[in-house]
Amino acid sequence: MVFNTQRGHYPQTRMRRLRAHAFSRALVSENQLTPSDLIYPVFVLEGTGQREAVPSMPGVERLSIDLLLTLARDAHALGIPALALFPVVGAEKKSLNAEEAYSADGLVQRAVQALKDAVPDLGVITDVALDPFTTHGQDGIIDDAGYVLNDTTVEVLVQQAASHAAAGADVVAPSDMMDGRIGAIRSTLESAGHHNTLIMSYAAKYASSYYGPFRDAVGSAGNIKGGNKYSYQMDVANSDEALHECALDLAEGADMIMVKPGMPYLDVVQRVKQELKSPTFAYQVSGEYAMHVAAFEQGWLSKEAVMLESLMAFKRAGCDGILTYFALDAAKALQ
Numbered sequence: 001m002v003f004n005t006q007r008g009h010y011p012q013t014r015m016r017r018l019r020a021h022a023f024s025r026a027l028v029s030e031n032q033l034t035p036s037d038l039i040y041p042v043f044v045l046e047g048t049g050q051r052e053a054v055p056s057m058p059g060v061e062r063l064s065i066d067l068l069l070t071l072a073r074d075a076h077a078l079g080i081p082a083l084a085l086f087p088v089v090g091a092e093k094k095s096l097n098a099e100e101a102y103s104a105d106g107l108v109q110r111a112v113q114a115l116k117d118a119v120p121d122l123g124v125i126t127d128v129a130l131d132p133f134t135t136h137g138q139d140g141i142i143d144d145a146g147y148v149l150n151d152t153t154v155e156v157l158v159q160q161a162a163s164h165a166a167a168g169a170d171v172v173a174p175s176d177m178m179d180g181r182i183g184a185i186r187s188t189l190e191s192a193g194h195h196n197t198l199i200m201s202y203a204a205k206y207a208s209s210y211y212g213p214f215r216d217a218v219g220s221a222g223n224i225k226g227g228n229k230y231s232y233q234m235d236v237a238n239s240d241e242a243l244h245e246c247a248l249d250l251a252e253g254a255d256m257i258m259v260k261p262g263m264p265y266l267d268v269v270q271r272v273k274q275e276l277k278s279p280t281f282a283y284q285v286s287g288e289y290a291m292h293v294a295a296f297e298q299g300w301l302s303k304e305a306v307m308l309e310s311l312m313a314f315k316r317a318g319c320d321g322i323l324t325y326f327a328l329d330a331a332k333a334l335q
């Protein structure tokens with residue numbers, strides 16, 4: 001990048017001229033944030049008429065499928081293109097080997113069917129990972145020592161993804177960080193005739209401590225055996241490795257790649273977008289949401305302005321879209 005130093009100096013050049021009027025600021029604005037940039041992560045519960053607040057994520061609720069449909073209609077009407085669905089699974093449905101993850105009649109599978117019936121034009125993204133379904137809270141199948149077994153886990157993830165596609169999911173989003181799962185899922189989807197099912201890969205998912213409130217929301221916080229996910233999620237110190245991860249997932253058949261968390265990792269987003277030039281997403285995760293909301297509730301930050309600024313930062317870094325718990329509020333603010 002070369003700046004033209006011949007452009008002149010003050011007073012020939014006054015950077016403030018273009019900032020002086022709303023019309024000229026609008027003309028030279030380099031990025032736009034619209035509701036079509038937003039993906040809304042939602043938590044789904046069993047039952048009917050069920051609504052539960054998530055204490056560490058004020059404003060976020062776990063909803064039963066019937067209530068989720070109302071939220072989905074609202075999101076669609078506001079111009080949000082897609083929801084990302086996360087199940088809250090009761091202890092009685094969790095097991096060592098996560099069999100419930102690929103049940104044709106599971107909560108996610110039923111929620112997908114109901115959403116596609118009720119709001120067919122709203123994209124539905126499903127989470128492919130075993131942590132909601134395992135008694136030990138790890139994203140895969142473990143051995144006696146608690147190590148998450150890669151290839152054994154991939155076999156289960158493939159069944160889970162296939163069951164989501166069969167239920168009508170538009171996008172399956174593997175968030176587990178096992179090696180080789182994108183290729184395995186892609187070939188199974190192709191064999192099953194799901195040629196247009198999209199894969200959004202959590203390609204560069206870091207072993208972050210910003211996920212705490214999400215684990216409260218899905219009820220997996222207390223039970224992570226071993227206490228961390230360092231043997232599969234990425235070291236927060238690395239960014240070359242993120243490019244390697246993203247390139248592999250694209251080569252294996254991912255249509256879209258994701259960096260997660262979001263704001264503290266915008267350097268990674270920018271490198272991924274600039275070097276791979278592929279549809280790139282980031283997840284403004286639960287901890288980022290909780291930090292913002294805590295400051296809003298204290299009156300320390302101004303909600304609407306800071307929320308929109310935080311989302312614009314993702315666009316500036318190169319994101320094509322953002323998964324954010326602010327999606328509904330931000331879409332309303334952008335109307």
Ligand SMILES: NCC(=O)CCC(=O)O
Pocket residue numbers: 127129175210211212213214215284285286287
């Ligand atoms: N697989 C989805 C997540 O882990 C979300 C994390 C968060 O929002 O903190």
Ligand SMILES: [Mg+2]
Pocket residue numbers: 177178179180203245248249
């Ligand atoms: Mg990988």
